[in-house]
Amino acid sequence: MEPVRLEIAPEVDLDYVRSDKFKTGTLSVQLITPLDEKTASFGALLPSVLRRGTMSHPDMRSLSTALDLLYGSSIGCTVRKKGENQCIGFAASFIDEAFVPGGEKLLEPMCDLLGELLLDPVTRNGRFLNDYVESEKQNLIDAIRGIINDKRDYADLRLLQEMCRGERYGVDKFGSIARVEKITNQTLFRYYQELLSTAHLELFYCGSARRERVEEAISRAFAPLQRGRVVPPVIAEKKNAPETPHEITERMDVTQGKLSMGWRASTNDAPAMMLANLIFGGYSNSKLFLNVREKLSLCYYASSSYHRSKGIVTVSSGIECKDVETAKREILAQLASVQRGEFEDWEVEGARACLIASLESRGDSAGRMEENALGQAATGIRETADELIAALRAVTNERIAEAAQSLTLDTVYFLTGEDSRDE
Amino acid sequence: MRKATPHRETVLEKTLPNGLKIFIVPKPQHRKKYAFFATRYGGMDMQFIRNGEKCDTPAGIAHYLEHKMFDTKDGNALQVLSQNGAEPNAFTSNAMTGYYFDCTEHFEENLRILLSFVSVPYFTDESVEKERGIISQEIRMVEDSPDWQVYEGFLPACTARRPRACPSPERSRALRASRRKRCMTATMRSIARPTWHCASSATSIPTR
Numbered sequence: 001m002e003p004v005r006l007e008i009a010p011e012v013d014l015d016y017v018r019s020d021k022f023k024t025g026t027l028s029v030q031l032i033t034p035l036d037e038k039t040a041s042f043g044a045l046l047p048s049v050l051r052r053g054t055m056s057h058p059d060m061r062s063l064s065t066a067l068d069l070l071y072g073s074s075i076g077c078t079v080r081k082k083g084e085n086q087c088i089g090f091a092a093s094f095i096d097e098a099f100v101p102g103g104e105k106l107l108e109p110m111c112d113l114l115g116e117l118l119l120d121p122v123t124r125n126g127r128f129l130n131d132y133v134e135s136e137k138q139n140l141i142d143a144i145r146g147i148i149n150d151k152r153d154y155a156d157l158r159l160l161q162e163m164c165r166g167e168r169y170g171v172d173k174f175g176s177i178a179r180v181e182k183i184t185n186q187t188l189f190r191y192y193q194e195l196l197s198t199a200h201l202e203l204f205y206c207g208s209a210r211r212e213r214v215e216e217a218i219s220r221a222f223a224p225l226q227r228g229r230v231v232p233p234v235i236a237e238k239k240n241a242p243e244t245p246h247e248i249t250e251r252m253d254v255t256q257g258k259l260s261m262g263w264r265a266s267t268n269d270a271p272a273m274m275l276a277n278l279i280f281g282g283y284s285n286s287k288l289f290l291n292v293r294e295k296l297s298l299c300y301y302a303s304s305s306y307h308r309s310k311g312i313v314t315v316s317s318g319i320e321c322k323d324v325e326t327a328k329r330e331i332l333a334q335l336a337s338v339q340r341g342e343f344e345d346w347e348v349e350g351a352r353a354c355l356i357a358s359l360e361s362r363g364d365s366a367g368r369m370e371e372n373a374l375g376q377a378a379t380g381i382r383e384t385a386d387e388l389i390a391a392l393r394a395v396t397n398e399r400i401a402e403a404a405q406s407l408t409l410d411t412v413y414f415l416t417g418e419d420s421r422d423e
Numbered sequence: 424m425r426k427a428t429p430h431r432e433t434v435l436e437k438t439l440p441n442g443l444k445i446f447i448v449p450k451p452q453h454r455k456k457y458a459f460f461a462t463r464y465g466g467m468d469m470q471f472i473r474n475g476e477k478c479d480t481p482a483g484i485a486h487y488l489e490h491k492m493f494d495t496k497d498g499n500a501l502q503v504l505s506q507n508g509a510e511p512n513a514f515t516s517n518a519m520t521g522y523y524f525d526c527t528e529h530f531e532e533n534l535r536i537l538l539s540f541v542s543v544p545y546f547t548d549e550s551v552e553k554e555r556g557i558i559s560q561e562i563r564m565v566e567d568s569p570d571w572q573v574y575e576g577f578l579p580a581c582t583a584r585r586p587r588a589c590p591s592p593e594r595s596r597a598l599r600a601s602r603r604k605r606c607m608t609a610t611m612r613s614i615a616r617p618t619w620h621c622a623s624s625a626t627s628i629p630t631r
Contacts, residue, residue, distance in 0.1 A: 021452035023430065099430060151567045256563035284512075285505035294499075297556025300564055318564050346506050353508025357527040361455035 001363030002384045003373050004211070008203065008219055011230040015373035016214055017206040017366070023096050025107065025207030026366040028078070029114050030089035031199040032378050034234040035081060035168040041175025042191040043086045045133075045140050045183060047077035050192075051090070052132040053122040054113075066113060070106055071095050075114065082378035083309035084168035084236040087202075090114055091370070096208050107209050108217045115221030119196070126189070133185045141181070144174050152301075155258035155415045156316050162248050163262040163411035169236060169310050197228035202377045206366040233378045238311040240264055241408035254417040257321035261331060261413070263313045267406035270308055270381075271391040272399035277306035277313055278351035279400065280338045285350045287334040287343075292317070298327050309379040313407055321418040328412065341401035348397060355392055359385040456530045459523040460541050467517045483558075486515040490554050491546055492522070500540035509533045 003015035033043060057063045067073045073094035080087045092114055094106050122129060148154050157172060164170030201222070205214050241264040267273050281288035281304030292302040302317035319327045337343070362368050362385050376382055383391075435447040466485050471478055493501045493513070504511040509526035522541050526533050565571040 019452075021450075149569050152564070255566045256560060283505060283510075285502050290502070293557055294553075297553050298560075300557055300561035318560055320560065320563075350506040350508070353528065354505065354510070357455075357508040357510070360527045361453075361525075364453045364455045 001369070002386075003204070003206075003369060006211075006215060008215065008222070009225075010227065011232070012201040012203070012222065012225070013377065014203040014205065014215065014218060015370075015377075016211055017204075017369055018208065018211065019206055019363075019366075020096070020098070020208045022206065022366055023099065024093050024366075025096055025110075025209070026091070026093055026204065026370060027107075027110055027114065027207075028089065028091040028202075028204040028370050028374070029118060030078070030080075030087045030202045030204075030374055031195055032082070032085050032087050032202055032233045032374075033195060033199045034231065035084050035086045035171050035173070037171050037175070038179070039175075039191065040086055040171050040173065041140070041179035042183060042188060043088045043195070044079045044174045045136055045180065045188060046192055046195070047079065047088050047090060048136040048139060049128055049132050049188065050117050050121050051075070051077050052129070052136065054116040055120050055122055056116060057113075058122040070109055070113075071100060073106065073110060075117065079173050080374070081173040082375045083233070085233045085378040086173055087374055087378055090117060098208060107207070107213065111217040111221040115224075119222070119224050121192075123189075127185045128189055128192075130185055133183075133188060137180055137183060140174065141177050144172075144177050144180070147172075147174075151252075151254055151256070151258050151415065152316060152318060155260045155413060156314065158248075158250070158415070159260035159262050159314060159411060159413040162246060162413055163312070164239075164310075167237060167239065168234065169307075169312075197226060198231045200230060200233055200377070201225070202374055204370045204373050206369060233380065235380055236310045238264070238266070240266070241410040245409045246411040247414075248411065249414045249416060251416055251419065254415060256318045257324060257417065258415040259315075259317045259319055259324055259327055259331075259412070260415075261315045261328070261409065262411045263335075263407040264410050265306070265311045265313055265403070265407050267311075267403045269395075269399055269403050271388065272395045272403035273306055273313075273406075274308070274355060275348065275351050275392065275395055276338055276400045276404040277304055278354060279343050279347050280304050280313075280335055280404065281315055281331075282306070282351065283354050285347065285354075287337065287347075288315070288317075288331065291334055292327065292330050296326075296330060298323055298330065302327070302331065309375075309381060312410070321416045324414055324416070332409075335404065335407065338404040339401060339407070341397060343397070343400070348400065352392055352395075356389050359389050359392075454527050455525050456527070457523065457525040458530075458534050458537055459521060460537055461519055461521045462541070463518065464520055465516050465518040485520060487551075487554065487558060489513050489515045489520050489522075490558060491551060492541055492544065494545050494550050495540055495543070496545050500536050503536055504533055507533055511537075 001017060001019065003017045006014045006016055008014050033039070051063075053059050053063060057066050067075065071094065073092065075090050075092045078087070078089055078091050092110050094110050097104070097106055100106060122132075147157060161170050161172070203218060205218075265273055278286060280286060281302060283289070283303075286304070288302040288304060292298050293300070299317050299319045302315065302319075304313055304315045306313050315331055317327060317331070362372060433449055435445075435449075437445045439445065464485055466483075468485060469480050469482060471480075490513075493499055493511075497503075501511055504524050504526075507526060507529040509524040509529070511522075511524040513520065513522040515521075522537060524533055524537060
């Protein structure tokens, strides 16, 4: 099941999936803008300020009532990173009209509400309401402060910040507390106006409504959008690893150490790199799982991810602090064996089956289809699930080893509870 | 078998003579198939009666058992399922243990593997010992999680009796207390008998 891609207006695209297998319809509106240290906090703040009220529903209570009258529909704010772009907007969920009594229409009012949230926020003297801006700034600051509560996410984020310092990829999608604090109502409003006029707008619909109806409802709801010169999404820049890998150790009051490692992948053979990553550490049959966890009992989790659009591979693991050198050595040894082509048929076929199963079942989830459509729009990597499946089937063992050989270690980040004085 | 059809859904239900309840929800439009095996045995079930006698088990054993049930005489069921492109996993909560997988191919074979490894225990001293490091790291991971700490602190505060308040990835000190590996293996063998790990306490929901 693949979305049909339709151009609603210049740089306003709709990915449309007609399906009656879901009981809820999905409608998403996303602005895609290059991720930038200076503007990331503005982008992260904007949807939650807009979500506070529109001219016709100026507060949360009025908005909630409107959604309740649409049979408990929901609209959530989204802030995502896709490649080196920040994607911000709203995702709406509402029951399929087949279940609504009396043939009442939900699609049109939902489109109108999303259009209002994006284009017609409640304003006073040409600005947002101060209360809304200030309270949402505080919420965002709390969210950024909260990242540290999940040490795994925190360590993985710190790895990317250190490894991709000075690159868009190293910027967190929420920006930073210092940047949020500096935002004023005036600067946020200016950012909002500029974003609306210059960002690529990506829409996604999945549900039972006919294509013409969806196009018409969206065109009407977003007709007031004033466009200037659109800045297209950026293609992520690929870099080489430094001659000597960066090593960063940070100390914190933790019981489990977090070891995160990052490599640059110079290969352009993405299907082979996907398989190499799976064999290395991408699932529960990988070398990292079978050796670092099952054989050596060093950890509960040690897994790798291939960030395809950026051309990097990262490993994330939670270990006993004192075991860091053993774990690092073992992770490197497992990668080296993939690079030497030391993998059995069951390893390759298991990895291939796992990736293919994931692609085949993408159409079972409207959320995954939306994620994928947005990712394709933001990164410019265009391919259907069937095309990628065919490409994966054609990958040889030699290509997998070659892809793995293109990895060069860039950065090692270690979060430890051990005090340096004890060492 | 009973059919219920609220909102375009069909649920097929059957209870086998041994007490196992089976629920089937067909999803003909979906590629993914999903099966879940649940058993009424969890972290708080620390004491049981066998042959009229009370037996105590160490805190943490339900979770330990969940990890080790994947071991089979031929190796490890997790790996076989993964090789078939399935995504298997399991969890232990206070009152139940759940094993599940999803896949797009080889569903029947995968279901047979699931039903086999959850009902045929195979432990050795070595494999039980080896798991200790893995589980210890799982516990240490949640020790760093504020959400989990709040939950763990809250339970004893609102329940009078300690065992009820024993959460599933139980404390590592309880695990460390069960150092004697032969004792651990023997205890696990005894609780993995069918009285606990199958039949009347399990539920299976394959789809399609």
